[in-house]
Amino acid sequence: MAVDFATFLSTAPFILDARLPVLIRGRHGVGKSQVVYMIADQSLQLPVIERRASQMTEGDLLGLPDNRDVEVNGRKATTWNAPDWLVQACTEPVVLFLDEVDRATPEVRQGLFELTDSRKINGWHLHPETRILAAVNGGEHGSQYQVGEMDPAELDRWTVFDVEPTVEDWLRWAKSNVNTVVWDFINQNHAHLEHLGDFEPNKVYPSRRSWHRLDTTCAGGKLLADKENLDTVFNLACAFVGFEAAVALRDFVEKYEKQVTVADILDDGKVELTAEWGINDHAAMIEKMEASEALKPALSDEQVQNLANYFVTLPSEVAMKLWTVLGESDDVQNTIKLHQATSTDGVSVSEHLVELLGGGAS
Numbered sequence: 267m268a269v270d271f272a273t274f275l276s277t278a279p280f281i282l283d284a285r286l287p288v289l290i291r292g293r294h295g296v297g298k299s300q301v302v303y304m305i306a307d308q309s310l311q312l313p314v315i316e317r318r319a320s321q322m323t324e325g326d327l328l329g330l331p332d333n334r335d336v337e338v339n340g341r342k343a344t345t346w347n348a349p350d351w352l353v354q355a356c357t358e359p360v361v362l363f364l365d366e367v368d369r370a371t372p373e374v375r376q377g378l379f380e381l382t383d384s385r386k387i388n389g390w391h392l393h394p395e396t397r398i399l400a401a402v403n404g405g406e407h408g409s410q411y412q413v414g415e416m417d418p419a420e421l422d423r424w425t426v427f428d429v430e431p432t433v434e435d436w437l438r439w440a441k442s443n444v445n446t447v448v449w450d451f452i453n454q455n456h457a458h459l460e461h462l463g464d465f466e467p468n469k470v471y472p473s474r475r476s477w478h479r480l481d482t483t484c485a486g487g488k489l490l491a492d493k494e495n496l497d498t499v500f501n502l503a504c505a506f507v508g509f510e511a512a513v514a515l516r517d518f519v520e521k522y523e524k525q526v527t528v529a530d531i532l533d534d535g536k537v538e539l540t541a542e543w544g545i546n547d548h549a550a551m552i553e554k555m556e557a558s559e560a561l562k563p564a565l566s567d568e569q570v571q572n573l574a575n576y577f578v579t580l581p582s583e584v585a586m587k588l589w590t591v592l593g594e595s596d597d598v599q600n601t602i603k604l605h606q607a608t609s610t611d612g613v614s615v616s617e618h619l620v621e622l623l624g625g626g627a628s
Contacts, residue, residue, distance in 0.1 A: 268430035271301050279309040281425045287382040287398035289424035295473025296431050298401040306361040314361045315351050320369035327377045328388045348390050359395030368402040368413040382423040433459055436474050441557040444481040447490045451518045454550040458511040472507035480506035528560045535572035548584040556591045564597040574607035574615050582622045
């Protein structure tokens, strides 16, 4: 069963605290590496040592002979210099992140058996506080990648998580990591975030990683702020996220100033701007309100009135999402005030809620 990143981030620390290794399986570009760094920073407060197992040889794993001669029971023997990453992982607490394990050679993967099972290799023992995480493209989606299968004995050394991050996972991360225009585009066009079907050879598809790279490129030249750059943005988008997503993004950027903002609803009360919206448009607005944290501080009476006017127009599932977001406010009075409010059209929010919960409104 696949889990989203929120579930992984809340579950994996228990396994890591037991000093057991964790393996993340999932599609390329979904943010597996990113979530490793997040868990290292937020839950473990440890630095990350990253090594790509696909690029490792046996020498990279075990070390190389040094130039000292030693004797064991009267016979000459060889001693070994351990690689730098292993010395560090054994002498100080770190997160040891092994990427692309299923692309490694059989010899390297066999060598990792002992490291993941016994926390030691070639006479070196991991620091008691060092944790091990790995990432692969195998599992359910393995047939789409040139990777080696992991047999039952190999998998048994890991605690395996198949990850399928949600759009909300990306939106939570992206609100402080990408340009507002790109965030708004994905918020209103979930289908363009990533390709979920099979992949045609040589065709460019969008992924969470490619959107971040496109955003970084556009932000560097401030390309999204000027319509004169539309053709450049389109050409860049074709290269990063493919033709279909590029067409949609160009159209979105061209009409961006017509987008309804949180301030339009909450501060200015322009609910009429949403008159022709469908459920997806309203859901996108609630996501925008949540990401902006506009509902967290204490709301003024005017803002509560504007919110009430908007609330009573919402489809039931979107209204309940807004109610949930409001409940996460830093000020409980926001929820109380909205519950007691009446729209300018005379609709009581409390009575409207009863209808929603009772299935009397659509």
